[in-house]
Amino acid sequence: MSDNYEAFTTEKERLIDRLSEEKAFCMSKARELNRTDIIPDSLYIEKDVKRGLRNANGTGVIVGLTKVGEVIGYEFDPQGNKIAIDGKLYYRGYDVEDIFNNCVQENRFGFEEVTYLLLFGELPTKSELAEFNTMLGSKRELPRGFARDMILTAPSHSIMNKLARSVLAMYSYDDNPDDTSVENVLRQSLSLIGHFPALIAYGYQAKRSSFYNESLHLHNPIPELTTAENILRMLRPTGEYTDIEAKLLDLSLILHAEHGGGNNSTFATHLVSSSGTDTYSAIAAAVGALKGPKHGGANIAVINMMHDLYQNVKDITNESQIEDYLVKVLRGEANDHSGLIYGLGHAIYTISDPRAILLKGMAKKLAESKGLEDAFHVYEFIESQGAALYKEVKGIDKPMPANVDLYSGFVYRALNIPVDIATPLFATARLSGWCAHRLEEIITGRRLMRPAYNGVQPYLNYVPIQNR
Ligand SMILES: CC(=O)SCCNC(=O)CCNC(=O)[C@H](O)C(C)(C)COP(=O)(O)OP(=O)(O)OC[C@H]1O[C@@H](n2cnc3c(N)ncnc32)[C@H](O)[C@@H]1OP(=O)(O)O
Numbered sequence: 001m002s003d004n005y006e007a008f009t010t011e012k013e014r015l016i017d018r019l020s021e022e023k024a025f026c027m028s029k030a031r032e033l034n035r036t037d038i039i040p041d042s043l044y045i046e047k048d049v050k051r052g053l054r055n056a057n058g059t060g061v062i063v064g065l066t067k068v069g070e071v072i073g074y075e076f077d078p079q080g081n082k083i084a085i086d087g088k089l090y091y092r093g094y095d096v097e098d099i100f101n102n103c104v105q106e107n108r109f110g111f112e113e114v115t116y117l118l119l120f121g122e123l124p125t126k127s128e129l130a131e132f133n134t135m136l137g138s139k140r141e142l143p144r145g146f147a148r149d150m151i152l153t154a155p156s157h158s159i160m161n162k163l164a165r166s167v168l169a170m171y172s173y174d175d176n177p178d179d180t181s182v183e184n185v186l187r188q189s190l191s192l193i194g195h196f197p198a199l200i201a202y203g204y205q206a207k208r209s210s211f212y213n214e215s216l217h218l219h220n221p222i223p224e225l226t227t228a229e230n231i232l233r234m235l236r237p238t239g240e241y242t243d244i245e246a247k248l249l250d251l252s253l254i255l256h257a258e259h260g261g262g263n264n265s266t267f268a269t270h271l272v273s274s275s276g277t278d279t280y281s282a283i284a285a286a287v288g289a290l291k292g293p294k295h296g297g298a299n300i301a302v303i304n305m306m307h308d309l310y311q312n313v314k315d316i317t318n319e320s321q322i323e324d325y326l327v328k329v330l331r332g333e334a335n336d337h338s339g340l341i342y343g344l345g346h347a348i349y350t351i352s353d354p355r356a357i358l359l360k361g362m363a364k365k366l367a368e369s370k371g372l373e374d375a376f377h378v379y380e381f382i383e384s385q386g387a388a389l390y391k392e393v394k395g396i397d398k399p400m401p402a403n404v405d406l407y408s409g410f411v412y413r414a415l416n417i418p419v420d421i422a423t424p425l426f427a428t429a430r431l432s433g434w435c436a437h438r439l440e441e442i443i444t445g446r447r448l449m450r451p452a453y454n455g456v457q458p459y460l461n462y463v464p465i466q467n468r
C-alpha cells in the first residue's frame, strides 16, 4: 500500500515536472516567435498585400459571385469615395426586413421558409413548404446510438467544438459520404439542417451533466415541430416553452440564416468546398470559423464582456462609469485585453446592421416586459458611444455600428436560453446559408481556391546538426 502510494506520488511529481518543463519551453519559444515571426507593416504595403482579403479602403476583395445573399453597407460617390449608408440585407433578392415583418404580422414561424428560399432560390408555396417541413421533420432524430457514442462519451466545454466533431462524425453514418453530386450534397444538407437542433441541444446537455453536475435531459425531437420549437424543447429540462418564446427564437434564426459569400464562415465553406471535399468536412470548417469571437462567437463574447462590466462598474446606471470601463476595454486594460468592444463594428455595414436594428427592437420589448431596462440601457449606451470612444482612444474616425451579435445575447438571456448555446444557435441558422453556398460553389464556382503568399524569408544555407 505504502509502496503503491510512493510510486503514485513519484509519478505525480514526474508529471508535474514534465508539465512545468513543457510550459517553460512553450513560453520561451513563444517569446522568440513573437520577436522573430513579425513581418513589418511596411512590407505588406510595399508588396500591395490584400491583408485580410481587404482593399486599402477596407472593402473586401471580390473573389466570387453569388445569388444566395447580398449585403450592402456603403456606396461610392462619383469621385470613388466610400459613403456610409444604412445597411440592407437580401436573401435571394428578398429584403430580410420584409421576411421578418411578414412573419411578425402573420404571427407565424418563418425559418423553414427562409431555408427553402436560400437552398432553392424561390419562395415556397404552401404545399411546397408543408412537404419541405415533413422532409425536415423526418430528419430530426439523430442516427441510432449517435447521442450515446458521439456526444455523451466525449463532452466538451465548447458546444461549437462539440458540434464540429458531431458534424465530422456524421460522415461515418452516411452510406454515400464522398459523392459531391448536387443531388447527394442536397440530401446531406437537408439531413444536417434537420439534425442540427439535436446536435447542439444534446452537446449542451452533455456539458451540463458532465461539468455542472446537473441531471441529464435528452428529450427526443418531434417531427411536427419547427426548428425553434425543437431547440427549446430539447434545451429545457421540462421540455416546455411558450409560443411567444419559440416565435422570438424563430425570428432570431431568420436574421442569422445568411450573410453573403464573404463572411468568414461562409467563405470557409466556399474555400473548403472548392477542394472537392465532402459536405461534413466543409460544414465542420464553417462551424470552426463561426466560433471565433470576431465572427459568430462575438455573441458569447458580448455576454462575457457584460459580465466583466458588471463586475467592474459599481453603478451600471452611471454613464460615466460605463464610459471609463469601455475606454479601458479599448486600451486593452479590461475584459479579455483584446482591445475590442464586442458587438460593435462590421466589415461591410457602416451606419447600421439591419439585423441589429430588428434584434434591438426585440430586446427592448423583452427588457420592458421583464424589468431589464437598466441592463438594456447599458447595451444602448455602448452602441451609441462606441465610435466616439474609439476616436477618443485611437484618434481614428471609424464607423462602429452595433452588429448582429450585440443584442442577440440579450434576447437569448431574456428568453432564458443558456449563454453557451448562443453561437451554436447562430450556427444552426447559418447552416442553411452555408449549404446554399456550398451548392453554389459546386455548381458554378468550380475552381480550386488558391490565393498566394509572397515569400519574404531570405534564403539560407542548410547547416548540418553537428555544426550548429
Ligand atoms: C456575425 C459577425 O461576424 S458580426 C462581427 C462580430 N464581431 C465583433 O463584434 C467583434 C468586434 N468587432 C471587430 O472585431 C471588427 O469590427 C470586425 C472584425 C467585425 C470588423 O472589422 P473591420 O472594421 O472590418 O476592420 P478591422 O478588423 O481591420 O479593424 C480595423 C481596426 O478597427 C479596430 N476595431 C474594429 N472593431 C472594433 C471594436 N469593436 N472594438 C475595438 N476596436 C475595433 C480593429 O481592432 C482594428 O484596429 P487596428 O488597425 O489597430 O488593428
Ligand SMILES: O=C([O-])CC(=O)C(=O)O
Residues within 6 Å of the ligand: 071, 258, 259, 262, 263, 264, 295, 347, 348, 403, 404
Ligand atoms: O459579414 C460578416 O463579415 C459577418 C456577419 O455579419 C455575418 O456573417 O453575419
